Amino acid sequence: MKPLIGITCGVELNIRSLNMQQLPPQQHRLDDAYMKAVARAGGIPVLIPVYDDIALVKEVIDRLDGIILSGGGDPDPAYYSRRATGRQGAVLPRRDAFDLEVARYAIAETNKPVLGICRGEQMMNVAMGGSLHIDLPDDGKLTHMLAMYPKEMVSHEVEVLENTKLAQSLGAGVRGVNSFHHQAVLDVADGFIVSARSLPDDVVEAIELPGERFVVGVQWHPEELIGEEGQQNILRRLVEAAAK
Numbered sequence: 001m002k003p004l005i006g007i008t009c010g011v012e013l014n015i016r017s018l019n020m021q022q023l024p025p026q027q028h029r030l031d032d033a034y035m036k037a038v039a040r041a042g043g044i045p046v047l048i049p050v051y052d053d054i055a056l057v058k059e060v061i062d063r064l065d066g067i068i069l070s071g072g073g074d075p076d077p078a079y080y081s082r083r084a085t086g087r088q089g090a091v092l093p094r095r096d097a098f099d100l101e102v103a104r105y106a107i108a109e110t111n112k113p114v115l116g117i118c119r120g121e122q123m124m125n126v127a128m129g130g131s132l133h134i135d136l137p138d139d140g141k142l143t144h145m146l147a148m149y150p151k152e153m154v155s156h157e158v159e160v161l162e163n164t165k166l167a168q169s170l171g172a173g174v175r176g177v178n179s180f181h182h183q184a185v186l187d188v189a190d191g192f193i194v195s196a197r198s199l200p201d202d203v204v205e206a207i208e209l210p211g212e213r214f215v216v217g218v219q220w221h222p223e224e225l226i227g228e229e230g231q232q233n234i235l236r237r238l239v240e241a242a243a244k
Contacts, residue, residue, distance in 0.1 A: 002042060002243075004043070004046050004065045005043040005066045007035070009028040009049050010092075028050065031071075031223075035047075037226075041239040043238075050098045054101050057102060061105055065113075067115070068114075070117055071119045075123060076093070077134055080131040084134070087134055088135075099120075100123060103127035103128070107128060108128070113238050115217070118181055119181075130189030131185075133184050141201045142201045142203075145179070145181060153178060158177050160174075160195065161197075165216055166218070170231070170233065170234070175230065177220035178225060180220075184219055195208045198219075203219075204219070205219045218234065223235065
């Protein structure tokens with residue numbers, strides 16, 4: 001039987017159905033690329049909505065074989081003891097609380113494989129005690145919000161470090177990635193190691209837990225890079241770990 005891979009959803013206001021007599025309803029959202037990437041890798045994608053009941057979150061995770069923390073907006077900097085600046089994106093309290101609980105529980109209280117993508121990598125780091133750059137250019141780094149490029153196109157380079165799980169998928173050395181973020185890991189959470197940094201500004205682009213278990217976070221979107229075999233290997237290794 002193929003492994004069940006849970007993918008966290010985002011939640012946002014549905015402004016298309018705005019009614020002047022009431023607040024617009026909230027809706028769950030997840031880009032189709034995540035589902036297609038999991039299916040290509042041999043898993044069964046299962047969407048995880050934003051639960052407010054933490055007990056339900058844990059019960060759902062217990063029934064899955066692997067977890068993907070998906071991308072999205074900026075986490076509330078209060079979770080890593082920083083004050084918001086004008087560069088901070090809109091804060092979504094429901095999703096922040098949900099993502100943090102999923103990350104904490106899946107990483108610290110289960111042995112399931114976990115992959116964090118973009119915001120998902122950041123939430124992994126914050127959930128385990130790390131911090132973020134609120135805005136990379138404000139901190140003297142290059143612009144990483146390269147949304148002028150198509151999602152499936154490489155837009156800058158990272159260096160993948162040797163002897164890491166990421167290197168087992170991509171190979172060590174310089175590799176191309178896409179890039180749609182203005183925040184990134186600053187202080188790496190205890191227990192994690194850096195497995196890739198951007199060139200030439202040395203921003204943390206990937207983190208992982210050492211050891212046999214697959215717990216990896218990447219700042220880019222491998223699910224969109226369908227023409228890059230190494231990027232697809234990241235999803236395959238998640239699914240392979242979940243199958244075990």
